[in-house]
Amino acid sequence: ACCFCWCCCCSCSWDTAGSPQPSRADRNTVPLPSPPGPGSAKPTPEEVRGWAQSFDKLMKSPAGRNVFREFLRTEYSEENMLFWLACEELKNECNKHTIDEKARMIYEDYISILSPKEVSLDSRVREVINRKMQEPSSHTFDDAQLQIYTLMHRDSYPRFLNSAIYKSLLQSVSRSSSES
DSSP: OOOOOSSOOSGGGBOTTSOBOOOGGGOOSSOOOOOOOTTSOOOOHHHHHHHHHOHHHHHHOHHHHHHHHHHHHHTTOHHHHHHHHHHHHHHTOOOHHHHHHHHHHHIIIIISTTOTTOOOOOHHHHHHHHHHTTSOOTTTTHHHHHHHHHHIIIIIHHHHHTSHHHHHHHHHHHHHHHHO
16 A cells, blocks of 8 residues: 655655656646637526526536636635546546556645645545545545535635626626627
């Protein structure tokens, strides 16, 4: 089992070919989304209004997640969305070696107390994760992911709906639809 150290000095930071694996600074668990370009679909006014009806609608929408993530960045809590996205990506993985590696990266990036992107979890959930990390699976972080989802829903989401970011977007899409 890996020691989950952050220093990259032990064998867990080396792959089977003996090559060093990328350090935390060299990698992103989840690639940053590209800003909407000329070819990307702009959310409809109905979609943007729907985000105010339900947090689930916001989180199921790629455009909604991007806007919410921008808002979280202004509140210095973007790591919550990054962690949630990394867990979603892990759930879609089938390869055992890849699951082990992604789980280790998620642990180092978001669970470790040494991480600058550590998410806020209660001690019970941390203990569960530490036990599950002995044999990681695609569902190792389910309890933690639910806790962070709930935190974003109860804490950040109401402020998002009252934010200048959301109100400006809503006004922008409403104006552009009325001009059409």
